[in-house]
């Protein structure tokens with residue numbers, strides 16, 4: 001029997017009826033709001049063995065944290081190993097939902113991403129976020145922890161991957177060191193930088209440091225493409241387009257080495273395939289600039 005649109009799609013986003021999406025932490029409830037931290041391992045010792053066809057990634061085109069994982073998947077050539085689908089770009093209190101924009105949930109037929117969490121933990125009241133990794137075998141959410149998801153995709157699927165090593169052992173300490181300042185200043189800081197002077201100063205200071213670092217290197221660590229570049233790039237591509245007021249935020253082209261680095265990465269198929277500028281909130285974030293020769 002064929003399903004009708006109303007059974008496979010959520011009704012349109014309707015904040016007037018449902019309200020805004022919010023998370024309220026109950027002070028008496030000590031459980032983390034991001035509760036799903038399962039790890040995938042090549043040998044299966046974690047309970048989640050790396051296997052083709054077993055996992056599904058719920059993603060969102062707009063989301064930098066989700067793009068880290070879709071980028072890892074593409075850079076490792078795992079498109080046929082881990083399936084992916086995309087939630088709609090807007091939400092109300094029901095959270096992320098499947099709508100006509102990107103099609104239905106191909107695995108479970110859920111209309112709301114929340115349903116995946118509810119099946120996994122009845123009564124779940126924490127964050128319903130992308131990225132979310134689903135396990136077809138146990139019928140549960142494995143993880144919505146973007147850091148470990150990215151690392152597990154990069155390191156545990158070697159048997160099926162194209163051999164790219166984005167998280168090499170000898171560069172992990174350096175990648176962590178980069179994360180310790182790029183994380184707060186850029187990945188988490190960019191969002192408030194238009195409104196908050198301290199955040200803006202930290203962001204622009206990080207851009208200046210990155211610009212100097214990239215003056216004679218095409219990549220952030222070890223002279224090769226790594227997880228550090230993935231983490232930075234997903235925020236760079238959304239800078240101004242997704243995070244702010246163009247009047248107070250200087251264009252990336254003010255940082256010529258950083259800008260050239262960002263555009264060079266955009267020339268790579270995995271970066272292009274996982275980016276959709278149309279899903280960023282500001283239409284003036286013009287693709288043309290990104291598409292010009294670095």
Ligand SMILES: N[C@@H](CCC(=O)N[C@@H](CS)C(=O)NCC(=O)O)C(=O)O
Pocket residue numbers: 023034060062063064065066126127128129130131144145146
């Ligand atoms: N904030 C998350 C990262 C993922 C994230 O924030 N995703 C956003 C979309 S860009 C989301 O789904 N937010 C809903 C929520 O966190 O409840 C974390 O720290 O683990």
